[in-house]
Amino acid sequence: MSESVHPVPEDFNARIGARELDELNDLANADPDRFWLDQARRLTWNKFPTKAGDWSFKEDDFHIQWFADGELNLSVNCLDRHLAEHGDRTALIFEADEPGEGHRWTYRQLYEETCRFANLLKSRGVAKGDRVMIYMPMIPEAAAAMLACARIGAIHSVVFGGFSPDSLAGRIADCDACAVITADEGVRGGKKIPLKRNVDTALETRDVPTVIVVARTGAEVAMKDGRDIRYADVREGLSTECNPEIMRAEDPLFILYTSGSTGKPKGVVHTTGGYATWAATTFDWIFDYRLDDIFWCTADIGWITGHSYVVYGPLANRATSVMFDGVPNYPDFGRFWETVDRLGVTIFYTAPTAIRALMREGDEPVKRHSRKSIRLLGTVGEPINPEAWEWYWRVVGDGRCPVVDTWWQTETGGILISPFPGATEMKPGSATKPLPGIHPLLVDAAHRVLEGPASGNLCLSGSWPGQMRTVWNDHFRFFETYFKTYSGLYFTGDGCRRDEDGYYWITGRVDDVINVSGHRIGTAEVESSLVSHPKVAEAAVVGFPHDIKGQAIYAYVTLNAGEEGGDELRKELVQEVRHDIGALAAPEKIHFTLALPKTRSGKIMRRILRKIAEGATDGFGDTSTLADPSVVEALLAGRQ
Numbered sequence: 001m002s003e004s005v006h007p008v009p010e011d012f013n014a015r016i017g018a019r020e021l022d023e024l025n026d027l028a029n030a031d032p033d034r035f036w037l038d039q040a041r042r043l044t045w046n047k048f049p050t051k052a053g054d055w056s057f058k059e060d061d062f063h064i065q066w067f068a069d070g071e072l073n074l075s076v077n078c079l080d081r082h083l084a085e086h087g088d089r090t091a092l093i094f095e096a097d098e099p100g101e102g103h104r105w106t107y108r109q110l111y112e113e114t115c116r117f118a119n120l121l122k123s124r125g126v127a128k129g130d131r132v133m134i135y136m137p138m139i140p141e142a143a144a145a146m147l148a149c150a151r152i153g154a155i156h157s158v159v160f161g162g163f164s165p166d167s168l169a170g171r172i173a174d175c176d177a178c179a180v181i182t183a184d185e186g187v188r189g190g191k192k193i194p195l196k197r198n199v200d201t202a203l204e205t206r207d208v209p210t211v212i213v214v215a216r217t218g219a220e221v222a223m224k225d226g227r228d229i230r231y232a233d234v235r236e237g238l239s240t241e242c243n244p245e246i247m248r249a250e251d252p253l254f255i256l257y258t259s260g261s262t263g264k265p266k267g268v269v270h271t272t273g274g275y276a277t278w279a280a281t282t283f284d285w286i287f288d289y290r291l292d293d294i295f296w297c298t299a300d301i302g303w304i305t306g307h308s309y310v311v312y313g314p315l316a317n318r319a320t321s322v323m324f325d326g327v328p329n330y331p332d333f334g335r336f337w338e339t340v341d342r343l344g345v346t347i348f349y350t351a352p353t354a355i356r357a358l359m360r361e362g363d364e365p366v367k368r369h370s371r372k373s374i375r376l377l378g379t380v381g382e383p384i385n386p387e388a389w390e391w392y393w394r395v396v397g398d399g400r401c402p403v404v405d406t407w408w409q410t411e412t413g414g415i416l417i418s419p420f421p422g423a424t425e426m427k428p429g430s431a432t433k434p435l436p437g438i439h440p441l442l443v444d445a446a447h448r449v450l451e452g453p454a455s456g457n458l459c460l461s462g463s464w465p466g467q468m469r470t471v472w473n474d475h476f477r478f479f480e481t482y483f484k485t486y487s488g489l490y491f492t493g494d495g496c497r498r499d500e501d502g503y504y505w506i507t508g509r510v511d512d513v514i515n516v517s518g519h520r521i522g523t524a525e526v527e528s529s530l531v532s533h534p535k536v537a538e539a540a541v542v543g544f545p546h547d548i549k550g551q552a553i554y555a556y557v558t559l560n561a562g563e564e565g566g567d568e569l570r571k572e573l574v575q576e577v578r579h580d581i582g583a584l585a586a587p588e589k590i591h592f593t594l595a596l597p598k599t600r601s602g603k604i605m606r607r608i609l610r611k612i613a614e615g616a617t618d619g620f621g622d623t624s625t626l627a628d629p630s631v632v633e634a635l636l637a638g639r640q
């Protein structure tokens with residue numbers, strides 16, 4: 001593989017240069033406790049912790065705690081403590097779907113709105129430890145809703161607005177939520193999304209006592225007496241002060257559902273002190289944030305990236321954060337750069353899938369705008385191919401802005417592997433090196449830890465403050481999923497190569513998770529949706545490489561006797577998946593087949609299905625264990 005190396009641009013004056021980074025690494029290695037407590041000092045605590053990490057990944061002593069005797073409130077850290085000197089600073093810039101339509105909230109406004117929401121929740125009986133769903137567009141009220149939960153100690157669970165009512169219902173049931181905060185409608189790319197109607201549908205299976213509806217478009221929506229409240233109707237009467245609940249560091253802050261290899265999405269639980277420390281620390285380190293910066297992370301708050309780098313990380317650092325409610329190609333492919341110029345964005349963080357989609361449109365939509373305010377670029381969510389990296393660097397950044405390729409996961413709370421923009425030489429396609437205090441390892445199939453340049457499965461040998469603490473209601477599944485495969489290690493689910501310079505190159509998921517446009521989809525979820533169609537007997541779903549999306553979904557389907565596959569049925573099946581999960585999980589290809597490749601014991605050989613979906617015609621490895629080896633020929637003949 002040919003590798004180019006880009007040095008740190010000479011005039012990029014970061015606070016953390018190579019020497020400062022060495023010092024951080026040295027301290028993290030020499031005295032981890034002191035190092036982590038130093039990071040915790042970024043926050044304002046009611047009681048500062050005496051101890052940093054206390055954890056073991058071993059089965060007989062399995063536990064993870066950080067800053068356990070510390071006490072704090074995260075909304076205070078994101079709001080109250082900035083008010084005296086920075087109350088008039090812009091906290092959030094709302095950029096609506098229509099360019100230029102939007103507004104700004106200062107820290108004081110965000111504080112007041114957060115307190116109003118908190119008081120409204122309290123008046124409805126929501127208390128510390130209760131679960132609150134947030135199903136909203138990217139509007140400042142969504143951030144206020146999250147912070148309001150943090151303020152009263154309620155546990156929020158944000159569900160991306162692109163998920164179907166069924167998905168929302170499943171999450172409400174799993175965490176037994178007592179309230180839903182939503183909006184009348186969302187608007188994306190000029191299209192309306194019926195959020196309140198989706199909530200109503202979700203609640204048909206299981207109702208909640210309280211639904212709060214924020215006005216986004218002002219559309220007429222059904223309101224259920226006694227349950228539904230229009231925020232606009234009560235807002236004026238709500239106090240703009242609300243005493244924060246003092247939380248213990250290990251009290252849960254939020255649940256975020258994410259797909260895994262098996263079963264339904266898991267409720268990833270993050271706690272208060274460790275998560276807050278990690279979001280604040282990584283935001284500061286990796287984005288080299290200065291007070292005059294305008295930071296734009298394009299992620300939706302329905303994903304972990306939106307939690308850590310639209311809301312909590314920036315606000316804890318009293319940054320100005322852009323909340324974008326649109327899409328990269330509306331009204332045209334120059335939208336990002338037009339907005340960058342208009343708002344004066346200095347740091348821009350997006351996903352490889354967006355970069356690839358824009359790259360395909362050529363340089364003109366980029367060059368049409370000046371982009372001179374940008375000084376730092378970042379990517380997250382999936383491996384970035386070197387061509388896309390180079391385009392981002394050369395065309396978007398004019399070859400003068402460092403690109404931080406940040407590897408992390410919902411489970412890790414914040415960035416774990418990334419360049420420091422002022423200190424790390426960049427290699428396009430590599431997330432480069434672990435952050436100070438982070439200890440990745442590569443492990444082979446025989447569970448051997450690999451040294452030096454090698455390829456293997458990516459694990460972490462130690463904990464860090466932002467690590468998830470449990471799967472909601474299923475601590476056993478937490479251990480089984482992440483710590484059982486390699487004893488004493490956290491297994492990420494990713495494959496990875498380490499080169500001769502110690503740089504990490506993430507190659508993608510090695511489990512049954514498909515990463516479509518940076519969104520995690522579990523094959524089991526899609527399969528279970530497909531087989532719920534009355535004509536379907538069996539389904540097996542794999543990922544295959546896709547130019548823009550990174551990966552797309554390829555579904556193999558066998559039908560019940562007498563049924564025939566065709567385009568009509570394909571449409572029905574796609575509709576089924578959209579209904580059960582959401583449009584983001586819709587298969588790109590559906591391949592009707594008479595049989596799936598199975599071993600004699602009945603196990604589907606996914607390896608073969610992946611190969612065929614990728615377009616391979618041979619190299620299927622050992623097929624002698626197949627119950628019926630002729631299946632492979634038949635599958636090849638029917639490839640979509």
Ligand code: WTA
Pocket residue numbers: 258303304305379380381382383384405406407408409410411431492493494506507508509515518519520
């Ligand atoms: C992938 C998103 C390569 C990876 C923050 C991981 C990446 C999964 C990168 C987590 C990157 C994320 N390079 N792969 N820079 N960032 N991934 O939970 O497979 O939505 O396991 O968290 O995305 O996705 P999640």
